[in-house]
Amino acid sequence: MPTTAPAFADATASDSALRRFLFGLPGVDAVGLEARAASLGTRSIKTTAKAYAIDLAISMIDLTTLEGADTPGKVRALAAKAVNPDPTDRTTPRTAAVCVYPDMASTAAAALAGSGVKVASVATAFPAGRAALDVKLADVRDAVAAGADEIDMVIDRGAFLSGRFLKVYEEILAVKAECGPARLKVIFETGELSTYDNIRRASWIGMLAGADFIKTSTGKVATNATPANTLLMLEAVRDFRAATGVQIGVKPAGGIRTTKDAVKFLVLVNETAGEDWLDPHWFRFGASSLLNDLLMQRQKLSTGRYSGPDYVTVD
Known part of the structure; x- marks a missing residue:
């Protein structure tokens, strides 16, 4: 089947060929990966650089x-916040997107x-992905027809963990074909993949199948985005572009709640990809609570005072 x-x-010519390729990827040094992620997380970002990082992070949410x-009312309220995150300061950047279920896409x-x-x-069939392929494709068609600019799909983790890699690859291809002009984010649910080697293999399957983004998590399980698994995915997109010339995005999702966390991830991006x-x-960033902390820290930088959570809207 074709590939981007x-x-x-x-x-990707056959199941055995894909298996050989994936198991031929370099093994992940888990200790080294986590040590590098922790080391980059200690970088200190101050004053002007911090203000830039906060605005950049807001624009990436x-x-x-x-x-x-x-x-519908909740979705409209969230959309209003995305367009104007801080009504007291119209210089605040807009967020990148509002993410909803397909039946709310037309409202958004x-x-x-x-x-x-x-x-x-x-x-x-977010978040579990337990549905027949035709049902999944209908889900995508409905979302795109309702006005979605981006589709966040979940891979079949059962197929992946049982070694049916070509099935995962072909399903992503099929979903990509249904997206039309919409960009495709492929969610791995890294907390269910067990090993860093599996996360690296899933990243390459997604990229080979034409993902526009690779994404860590649904936010619906215990372990979501971490600095280490995001670092690994950033290495994958860097290496993929070096080999193919094709640039692919990364989206950590779930568990990123503070400005300090967001800045750490931006350092990972800059130093890795x-x-x-x-x-x-x-x-x-796949997040909601993160925005409020970024807004409070932004207000503190501009006024010198910490306004606190009572001065931002509750989603």
Whole structure:
């Protein structure tokens, strides 16, 4: 089947070929990976650089509501916050996107029309991904038809963990074909993949199949984005671009709640993939509570006073 990376066409020619390719990737030194992630997390960012980092982080947020109790009113309120995060300071950047379930995509699209903020929609039987392929593809078609600019799909972790790598690859290809103009983010649910080697293999499957982004997590399990698993995925997109010329984005999601956390991730991006990824088109935070902390820290930098949580909206 076709791939967006012709240099690796042979790797996806068959299940056995893909298996050989994936198990031929360099093994991950877990101790070294975690040590490097921890070391980069100690970098100190001050004053002007911190202000820049805060604004950049705000502009990279996919402001998200993925709850069974979501209502059109909640989605419209979230869209308003995405467009104007701090009503007291109109210089505050807009967020990158609002992320919702497919049945809320049309509501988000109407609320965000003309704003430049993207509509992202989870699909493919999010978050478990336990559905037949035709159901998953219908989920994607519905979201795109409703106005989604971006689709966040989940891989079949059961297929991956049982070694059916070509099935995972072909499913991503099929979803990508249904996306049309929408960009595709492929979620691995790294907390369920057990090993760093598996995260590296999943990253390469996603990239070979045409993902526009690779994403750590759904935010619905105990272990979500960590500096180490994000560092590993940043290494993967860096190496993929070096081999193919194709740039792919990265989205850590779940568990990133503070400005300090966000800055650590931005340092990882800069020091691993490079400045080209320091842009909302190539790096996103899957978060909601993070935005409020960024806004409070931004207010403190501009006024010298910490306003506290009573001065930002509760999502």
